[in-house]
Amino acid sequence: MWQVWLIIAGLFFIGEIITVGFLVFWFGVAALIAMIVSFFTSNIIIQTSIFVISSAILLLVTKPFVKKFVDVKSTNTNAFSIIGKKALVIKEINQHSIGQIKINGEVWSAEAENDEIIPEGSEVEIVLISGVKAIVKAIKLANKV
Numbered sequence: 001m002w003q004v005w006l007i008i009a010g011l012f013f014i015g016e017i018i019t020v021g022f023l024v025f026w027f028g029v030a031a032l033i034a035m036i037v038s039f040f041t042s043n044i045i046i047q048t049s050i051f052v053i054s055s056a057i058l059l060l061v062t063k064p065f066v067k068k069f070v071d072v073k074s075t076n077t078n079a080f081s082i083i084g085k086k087a088l089v090i091k092e093i094n095q096h097s098i099g100q101i102k103i104n105g106e107v108w109s110a111e112a113e114n115d116e117i118i119p120e121g122s123e124v125e126i127v128l129i130s131g132v133k134a135i136v137k138a139i140k141l142a143n144k145v
Contacts, residue, residue: 001042005035005051022066023059030055082108082126086139093118093136101126101134113137 012028034051041047082103093099093110094117101110101124111133112118124136 001044001047002035002038005031005038005047009035026058026062027055029058080129082134083129085126087124087126087134087136089118089120089122089124089136092120093124098133101136103134108132108134110134110136 009028009031012024012031016022016024016028030051033054034047037050038047085103087101087103087108087110089099089110090102090107091100093101093112095112095115098109098111099118099120101108103126109132110124111130113127113135114137116138118124118136118138123139125139126134126136128135
């Protein structure tokens with residue numbers, strides 16, 4: 001039976017190589033522990049119990065340790081990095097057609113958040129990316145006295 005546990009461990013390690021997380025690795029280690037147990041007993045229930053228990057222990061004990069070294073913070077990249085930034089309307093955004101904005105030297109198709117008309121030359125804030133369109137809202141300028 002130890003050969004089966006070795007194959008299962010190998011499959012988990014291959015799965016770990018394929019995936020981006022650091023989760024499947026611990027199932028492979030637990031399978032190796034179950035393989036060692038199989039040298040002492042041929043009872044499949046005991047071996048499987050050891051596999052399940054050691055998997056749970058390894059996952060729970062190592063999770064805080066892994067979090068210290070693996071940066072799991074989501075970083076906005078590419079299109080989503082412009083959300084919250086200001087842009088300039090270069091083609092009027094109205095209720096019937098999609099206008100255009102310019103941000104960081106790039107031209108984007110834009111749609112108003114509340115179907116409002118935003119004239120050319122206005123400053124807008126990007127609130128969402130929907131497909132290839134930026135959903136924007138007009139920035140209201142405070143009246144200067």
